[in-house]
Amino acid sequence: MTNFNIILFLCGWGPHAAYQTLQDNGSDIPPEIKMVRIPCTGRISKALLFKPFEMGADGVVLAGCEPGSCRYGTGTNTALNNVEDTRGILDLLGLGEDRLRLVTFLPDEPEALLEFLTDFVSEIKGIGKSPVVPPHKKTPLVGVDDLIKQTVVAYDVYTCLDCGKCTSACPLTLAGKPFSPRAIASTIISGNIDSPSVQNDIWACLTCGLCYERCPSAVNFPEFIRDIRHILKKSGSNGHAAHGGFFQSLMRTMTSPDLKIKHWEWLPEEIRTDDKSKTLFFGGCAPYFDIFFRNHLGVKTRKILVDSLRLLNFFDIRPAVLDDERCCGHDLLWSGDKENFLKLARLNVDAIHRMGVQEIIIGCPEGYRTFVHDYPEHGIECNFKVTHIFELLEREIDKGAVGFKKFNRKLTFQDPCRMSRFENCADLPRKLINRLNLKGFTEMQDRETGAICCGNCAWIGCDSFSKAMQVKRIGQVHDTESDLLVTACPKCQIHLQCAMEDPFLGEELDTKMMDLTSVLAKTIQWE
Amino acid sequence: MTEQKDIKQEIVITGFGGQGIVLAGRILGEAVVLGDHRQSTLVQSYGPEARGGACSAEVMISDEPIQYPYVRHPDILICMSQSGYDKFIEQLKPEGTLIIDHDLVKPRGIDRTFFSIPCTRMAEELGRVMMANIVMLGFFTAITKAVSLESARNAVLESVPKGTEETNTAAFNKGHDYGLAVLKGREKKATGKAGA
Ligand code: SF4
Ligand code: SF4
Numbered sequence A: 001m002t003n004f005n006i007i008l009f010l011c012g013w014g015p016h017a018a019y020q021t022l023q024d025n026g027s028d029i030p031p032e033i034k035m036v037r038i039p040c041t042g043r044i045s046k047a048l049l050f051k052p053f054e055m056g057a058d059g060v061v062l063a064g065c066e067p068g069s070c071r072y073g074t075g076t077n078t079a080l081n082n083v084e085d086t087r088g089i090l091d092l093l094g095l096g097e098d099r100l101r102l103v104t105f106l107p108d109e110p111e112a113l114l115e116f117l118t119d120f121v122s123e124i125k126g127i128g129k130s131p132v133v134p135p136h137k138k139t140p141l142v143g144v145d146d147l148i149k150q151t152v153v154a155y156d157v158y159t160c161l162d163c164g165k166c167t168s169a170c171p172l173t174l175a176g177k178p179f180s181p182r183a184i185a186s187t188i189i190s191g192n193i194d195s196p197s198v199q200n201d202i203w204a205c206l207t208c209g210l211c212y213e214r215c216p217s218a219v220n221f222p223e224f225i226r227d228i229r230h231i232l233k234k235s236g237s238n239g240h241a242a243h244g245g246f247f248q249s250l251m252r253t254m255t256s257p258d259l260k261i262k263h264w265e266w267l268p269e270e271i272r273t274d275d276k277s278k279t280l281f282f283g284g285c286a287p288y289f290d291i292f293f294r295n296h297l298g299v300k301t302r303k304i305l306v307d308s309l310r311l312l313n314f315f316d317i318r319p320a321v322l323d324d325e326r327c328c329g330h331d332l333l334w335s336g337d338k339e340n341f342l343k344l345a346r347l348n349v350d351a352i353h354r355m356g357v358q359e360i361i362i363g364c365p366e367g368y369r370t371f372v373h374d375y376p377e378h379g380i381e382c383n384f385k386v387t388h389i390f391e392l393l394e395r396e397i398d399k400g401a402v403g404f405k406k407f408n409r410k411l412t413f414q415d416p417c418r419m420s421r422f423e424n425c426a427d428l429p430r431k432l433i434n435r436l437n438l439k440g441f442t443e444m445q446d447r448e449t450g451a452i453c454c455g456n457c458a459w460i461g462c463d464s465f466s467k468a469m470q471v472k473r474i475g476q477v478h479d480t481e482s483d484l485l486v487t488a489c490p491k492c493q494i495h496l497q498c499a500m501e502d503p504f505l506g507e508e509l510d511t512k513m514m515d516l517t518s519v520l521a522k523t524i525q526w527e
Numbered sequence B: 001m002t003e004q005k006d007i008k009q010e011i012v013i014t015g016f017g018g019q020g021i022v023l024a025g026r027i028l029g030e031a032v033v034l035g036d037h038r039q040s041t042l043v044q045s046y047g048p049e050a051r052g053g054a055c056s057a058e059v060m061i062s063d064e065p066i067q068y069p070y071v072r073h074p075d076i077l078i079c080m081s082q083s084g085y086d087k088f089i090e091q092l093k094p095e096g097t098l099i100i101d102h103d104l105v106k107p108r109g110i111d112r113t114f115f116s117i118p119c120t121r122m123a124e125e126l127g128r129v130m131m132a133n134i135v136m137l138g139f140f141t142a143i144t145k146a147v148s149l150e151s152a153r154n155a156v157l158e159s160v161p162k163g164t165e166e167t168n169t170a171a172f173n174k175g176h177d178y179g180l181a182v183l184k185g186r187e188k189k190a191t192g193k194a195g196a
């Protein structure tokens, strides 16, 4: 037998008939091909296209009908986009886009189908085995109740006064969701972790931390929820992932040490980096986001990374970048997968140590929080200093001789929860904003440590209530009469942009957004 | 800009009494002699009344013994007051370097490039307006390189009152950082890359 695995997603209409003819005739279908019959190529989301790669597949074929002959009209077009996006992601990951193919066959083309499959198998053999290590079989968790109890003790949830301040602060509750952190806490304390409401609500919490901010007993609810998630996940809960779990799947795939990730290959020519530098710029997952959301939201969060590097170059800092940079693991940690979070953390930290770097600069607030806080807390020691890019810019600009061109906009600012609330750095972006040469800057009603979440965290639990909350938040933006919403996290842009795609409210919600880094890079100048 | 190993440099620091003009001159001279092991002299002159009146320090720096300590045509002129500027500007060599306090001096009647730093304002922001001279010294060190950074910083530490070392070092660094930033900005502008 062969050790190559190639998954063939086969549409039950056109190509399946051709495949059946091959089977009926006893044709030599390569044994590497594992066929999965599907109703329509358009139903195979990016998450499903990618899943086999996470499981270690060497190649994937999506076989459907010619664009005009799709039984459901638009299936093939949807598949085209999904395949193109997933191929882009495979390329960044270093797996190579050639491992995924979209093909179409008519029922009367069995020979052509066979020829293609044979060629594809030899092509994949030419590329070689996938370096992805398939996940090992999970052993069911024992002693769940005890683990839950330990977590309750660790976070001292018993000190909860049942005052309800958390619930009255929670943006999900305020958006009308039948959801209460106080109730979750007391249900878990009383030993009812299996109650259906808790099992659902655990995955709905945004871990935004507003409740913790208000709690008179300082119950760290978001971290408590996070650790409960790990237990539930290990005992088999599916975790309500958004986008079919694509991002978690992507991050887990990155835990394979032999991947030759190409995180920075797209970087524009004029950006100057230096692999011998003692300073490293850690960019974060924006390149993946832009490919994934290319057709849906059209976000350009990669620009934030380019502008960050431009600003560093402006100050004659040519940082190193990590060619095989991996996700920091923030979203795995917060969506219940500590095991793979730790793998990513080790791979990143080891790679940075190998480069002999003394300081890393991070622009992504989640990455910053994860490096300064969660890595050490989980026993991953970093022998380097971690600096947020705003800190560095403030320091450099404060030296003087730098000014800002007039920027004829009225701004308001969306605080990233991981920076403003968790790391208590709400003043940092504001110092920079105050240096700008603007038409105006008006704060939103809820801001700084009290700011409302952009709508999602760690790609789980996105629902109509989180949408309602986003609509409310955008309403606050409009109340300021600003004409530009400045953000400081790529995900704030993604999730808020998503809210603006609402088919009913879309136009009403429409708001221009720009990352603070980009505003700075656009207007900064030597005096 | 003047290179550190120029045979001889004549410097005038001018301002009004109370700004620490003479102290700045003394720190500079000590840095040159004790730190860089070169020769230096200092001549101080006060106006009619010591506090608030015009005041200046003349500093010579040389690799050879200095025979005559009075500056006639400075290579570097540092002005921390308008009257000081008005009095000395004519004497500055055509290719000399002019450095002024951005807020206190309006460089009128000249057609030459110069360096300016809001050193009094910066000192105020750092908590003590008295440290404007130290901020200026840091700036001067970065711009002219007439004295090495280490010697200048050490001389500041040696000369300021005990207990104020930290704030004075911060003041010196502030001026020095600003000087480096100004030089970098000029260089970038000259190559047409003023923005990011
Ligand atoms: S962390 Fe945020 S979403 Fe979760 S319960 Fe607290 S306030 Fe609500
Ligand atoms: S705010 Fe704190 S003390 Fe009050 S109900 Fe919520 S968790 Fe309990």
Ligand code: SF4
Residues within 6 Å of the ligand: A242, A243, A455, A456, A459, A460, A462, A463, A494, A495, A496, A498, A499
């Ligand atoms: S808000 Fe939009 S982009 Fe964000 S998780 Fe939900 S569906 Fe995805």
